[in-house]
Amino acid sequence: MKAAVLVFPGSNCDRDLAVAFRNAGAEVTMVWHKDDALPAGVDVVGIPGGFSFGDYLRCGAIAARSPITRAVIEHTHRGGYALGICNGFQVLTETGILPGALMRNAGLKFVCKPVDLTVETADSAFTAGYTGGQRITIPIAHHDGNYVADADLVARLRAEGRVAFTYCDNPNGSVADIAGILSENRRVLGLMPHPERAAEPAHGGTDGAALFRSLVGALALA
Amino acid sequence: MKARVHVMLKDGVLDPQGQAVAHALGTLGFQGVGEVRQGKVIDLDLAATDRATAEAQVREMCEKLLANTVIERYDIEIG
Numbered sequence: 001m002k003a004a005v006l007v008f009p010g011s012n013c014d015r016d017l018a019v020a021f022r023n024a025g026a027e028v029t030m031v032w033h034k035d036d037a038l039p040a041g042v043d044v045v046g047i048p049g050g051f052s053f054g055d056y057l058r059c060g061a062i063a064a065r066s067p068i069t070r071a072v073i074e075h076t077h078r079g080g081y082a083l084g085i086c087n088g089f090q091v092l093t094e095t096g097i098l099p100g101a102l103m104r105n106a107g108l109k110f111v112c113k114p115v116d117l118t119v120e121t122a123d124s125a126f127t128a129g130y131t132g133g134q135r136i137t138i139p140i141a142h143h144d145g146n147y148v149a150d151a152d153l154v155a156r157l158r159a160e161g162r163v164a165f166t167y168c169d170n171p172n173g174s175v176a177d178i179a180g181i182l183s184e185n186r187r188v189l190g191l192m193p194h195p196e197r198a199a200e201p202a203h204g205g206t207d208g209a210a211l212f213r214s215l216v217g218a219l220a221l222a
Numbered sequence: 223m224k225a226r227v228h229v230m231l232k233d234g235v236l237d238p239q240g241q242a243v244a245h246a247l248g249t250l251g252f253q254g255v256g257e258v259r260q261g262k263v264i265d266l267d268l269a270a271t272d273r274a275t276a277e278a279q280v281r282e283m284c285e286k287l288l289a290n291t292v293i294e295r296y297d298i299e300i301g
Contacts, residue, residue, distance in 0.1 A: 058290055065287055094290065101292040106238050148235065148293055173238070 001026045001220040005046040006072070006088075008033045008063045013049035013085065013196060020196035021046060024212035025220065036067040043219045044081040045072050047088030049141070049194060059102065059144045060090030069095060081219065082188045083126065086142055089180070089190035098181055098190045099157075100149035105142070106173025112141040114205065116168035117179055117193060121161045124182055126189040129214030136207035138193040140171060145192040147174035147181075157181055165191055223268045223276045226299040229289045230261035264288055276300050 003026040005018045018028045021044075029039045033052075038045065053062035063069060069091065076082055076097050084092040092098040105111060114137050119130040130136065149157070154176050157163050165180040172192070180191025195208025231237050237259050244258035266283075270276040280298050289296040 057287070061287065061290065093292070099292075101290055103235075103293060104238055106236070108238050108242055146238075173236075 001044075001216050002039070002042050003028045003044045003046055003216075004031045004038050004042045005029070005048060006031050006033060006063075006068055007048075008050070008052035008066065010052045010054055011048045011050035011087070013087075013194065016194075016196045017046045017048045017085065020199045020208070020212045021216065023199065024209070024216040026212075026216045031068055033063065033066040033068050036071060038068070038071050038075055042075070042080070043222070044083060044215065045075060047072070047082065047084040047091050049086030049088060052087055052091065055144075058090075058094070060087055060092075060094040063087075063091045064094035073097060076183070076188055079185065079187060081125065081215070083215070084188075084190040085194055085196065086140075086145075086192055089192055090144065092188065092190040097188055098183060099153055100147055100181070102144050102192070103146045103148050104144050105146050105171070107171075110141075110143040111145070111171045112139070113171075114139045114198075115171055115179075115193065117165045118168060120163045120166055121182075123161060124164065124186045124189065125215050125218035126182075126211055127164055127214070128218060129210030135168065137198065137205055138195055138208050139197045139205075140193045141197075142172070142192055145172040145174065147172075147178045147192075149175055149178075154178075160184070162186070164189055165193065223270050223273070223300060225266040225268055225276055225280045227264040227266065227280060227284060227288055228261060228297045228299075229264065229284075229294050230259060230296075231293055232295050235293050273300050 003021040162182040166177040198205040198208035240259040
């Protein structure tokens with residue numbers, strides 16, 4: 001199972017994400033933003049957290065127009081998997097691969113702490129290692145994680161079971177407590193919390209490990 | 223040609239930064255300030271020499287990059 005982790009100027013969770021993928025059994029290649037193609041045979045693209053391009057213009061806006069991101073868009077159109085964490089989620093909404101947008105936290109503060117999440121669906125390669133309704137603890141660290149979507153979109157995401165995770169105690173003003181969402185084909189996940197920062201005992205929690213295990217396991221079988 | 227783009231959050235999209243500015247103005251003693259909304263101004267220097275071309279170019283730039291039309295609207299001034 002092959003994973004590619006994108007690296008933009010200002011990415012700072014790229015290595016952590018690579019470690020989480022590797023520990024789950026994936027073969028990982030780091031891919032620089034100026035490359036215009038993904039390595040051959042990549043199953044999943046990881047878009048890491050950080051501050052790509054210094055968050056200039058809008059978080060994720062410049063990264064979403066990078067050469068490598070065009071290749072990621074084509075990869076997802078072909079049915080490829082992608083996982084965007086934090087800034088990676090912002091990049092995915094900026095490309096339009098995932099709907100909605102992420103705005104400044106309602107409390108205006110950068111929030112950095114472990115939070116409790118509810119796993120809203122176990123029906124995806126990302127969440128199959130959890131049970132629906134399970135409560136997990138994963139760290140967040142963001143200034144712009146306030147998920148915005150109109151009422152129709154929220155209703156559609158809920159009806160289609162595409163809300164992957166919700167916050168138990170909303171830290172940023174996100175509509176409907178949404179912390180992470182899936183694409184229509186359930187092969188792209190964007191979430192603000194950092195599962196790669198809760199993936200081994202030294203992190204202080206391991207609730208994020210199941211995400212990588214189930215994703216890598218599902219794709220290794222495919 | 224010079225162009226100026228104003229990017230603002232769409233009506234109905236909550237603007238926490240604007241609210242914080244409104245609150246701070248109240249703290250400073252400014253009376254009668256209603257809603258405050260914060261946006262961006264982007265100035266562009268363009269090679270295009272006619273208005274219509276410049277406006278069409280800038281509109282495309284807004285749609286593709288300068289504004290996130292999910293939450294933002296934009297106005298273009300040319301010249």
